[in-house]
Amino acid sequence: MVSSSSLSLLALLVSLSANILAAPHPSSPVSLSMNLKRRAPEARSADDINAWAHAHKLNVEAKYGNAHKTGKRSSGQNLIVNQKADSSFFGSVAVGTPPVAYDVILDTGSADLWLASSTCTDSACDGIPTFKSSSSSSFQNKSTEFSITYGSGAAAGSLGEDVVQMAGFSVSNQVFGVCDQVSDGLLNSPVSGLLGLAFQTIASSGASPLWETLASSGAWDQPLMAFQLTRFNNDSQVQELEPGGTFTMGATNTSLYTGDIDYNDIPDNEESYWLQTVSSITSQGNAITISSGSSALAAIDTGTTLIGGPADAVAEIYANIPDAEAGTGQLDGYYIYPCSTNVNVTMAFGGKSWAISNADFQAEQLNENTCMGAFFSLSTGDNAPAWIVGDTFLKNVYSVFRYNPASVGFATLSSESLAMNGVSAAVPSATIGSVATVSATASAGARDANNGAASMLSLGPTLSLLVFSMTMLLLRLV
Incomplete structure (x- = not known):
């Protein structure tokens, strides 16, 4: 028999757990202890912006196999912490035995996990947490070279295998790159590496990505992952x-979107990038000419900041914007236009049309009157999609990446989601999540796995541990 005092405590705990599992709120709960890593933003000159824009374009072209470049396809920028005013979004994983947490860019445009090594002596590795293989009793050296090349630099090292945890899930033998060579500019503190969230078919390592192992093994409630x-x-x-x-991971958070999720399948036998067919684009209310077939394919990429596409279509978008002009020099491929213009652009991928906010279209302000647009022209490789749709679009929707059937879905952001924009709050630091993990093996075959509830990285893995502890207490009371 449960006493009245126990029932009162039970009611209180249920109330608290409901608040914890709800959508993240701009004001941080006082019970959470998080390290704040904040500093005043540095003013950027026009030259700085030009250099960044040029590097970003080269980066995306190299990532998607531009034929005139020598680099392998791999990663981009992007737990969830917003870094450098929407330039990238990162989360955390825990690696090794005992586990150590690392911040990593979350990138649906690549499929490899890599971390900077403790043996890295490059300046890019200064001041960031690095992976020390000798500190993990479960690490195994694969003795295989690994490298990732970008338009603006590279990372190289060797492949290893170890326990990797994320959001309450664990893969016991995840293969990942341990990089002792990292070019300047690839990592910005506190980020230590990158987590690829695309399909194994494009993994430079050939290994099953962490997410795909979990999805295919039945570790998730639903075979999907979602971003806000x-x-x-x-x-x-x-x-x-x-x-x-x-x-x-493993579910959608219904408090973060409204209405239905508009799913569109990935083209048959094209499980590589998260591909969608661009069905329509409008600019200032005017339809843009979209080529058919492979020229209309788009990679939905959380690791890319802006939106790249074929030169003719991008030029047509800006042709509808009064006084827009093609950029020159380092802004070649970009366009500039009067900041006072309210730009209205929409995109559709076979279903509903989605608006891109004027704030997101206005990627950079070059001077008092002139802004740079978020759409830029790029040339990808023969086997790469013509469009790369990054965070400029994804900040305007709730996006879902579904393993089976392979598809991408978008939904309208809820008022709770929209209320988080521009509201400063505590920033989650890289932490070790709940010990109640679901294990799977990295071979990604159809295997039996323990059933586990979907785990959510709402305000960082700290919440997973708190929810788990409260659940155990509730069970003991009852």
Whole structure:
């Protein structure tokens, strides 16, 4: 028999757990202890912006196999923390025995996990947590070279195998790159590496990605993962790091969107990038000419900041914007236009049409009157999609990446999601999540696995541990 005092405590705990599992709120719960990594933003000159834009374009072209470049396809920028005013979004994984937490870019445009090694002596590795293989009793050296090349640099090292945990799930023998060579600019503190969230077919390592192992083994309640990203690029008081939104593994968070999720299948036998067919684009209310077939394919990529596409279509978008002009020099491929213009652009992928906010279209302000647009022209490789759709679009929707059937879905952001834009709060640091993990093996075959509830990275893995502890207490009381 449960006493009245126990029932009162039970009611209180149920109430608290409901608040914890709800969508993240801009004001941080006082019971959470999180390290704040914030500093005043540095003013960027026009030259700085030009250099960044040029590097971003090269980066995307190299990532998607531009034929005139020599680099392998791999990663981009992007737990959820919003870094450098929407430039990238990162989360955390725990690696090794005992587990150590690392911040990693969350990238649906690549399929490899890699971390900077403790043996890295490059300046890019200064001041960031690095992986020390000798500190993990479960690490195994694969004795295989590994490298990732970008338009603006590279990372190289060797492949290893170890326990990797994320959001309450664990893969016991995840293969990942341990990089002792990292070019300047690839990592910005506190980020230590990158987590690829695309399909194994494009993995440079050939290994099953962490997410695909979990999805295929039945470890998740539903074979999907979802993102809600915040917007800070239009906030003049933005800090270096801000709350970035929510990454959910194994379920959708219904408090973060409204209505139905509009799913569109990935083209048959094209499980590589998260591909969608661009069915329509409008600019200032006018339809843009979209080529058919492979020229209409788009990679939905959380690791890319802006939106790249074929030169003719991008030019047509800006042709509808009064006084827009093609950029020159380092802004070649970009367009500039009067900041006072309210730009209205929409995109559709076979279903509903989705609007891109004027704040997101206005990627950078070059001077008092002139802004740079978020769409830029790029040339990808023969086997790569013509369009790369990054965070400029994804900040405007709730995005779902479904393993089976292979598809991408978008939904309208809820008022709770929209209320997080531009609101500073505690930034989650890399932490070790709940010990109640679901294990799977990295071979990604159809295997038996323990049933586990979907785990959500709403305000960082700290919540997973708190929810688990409260659940155990509730069970003991009852």
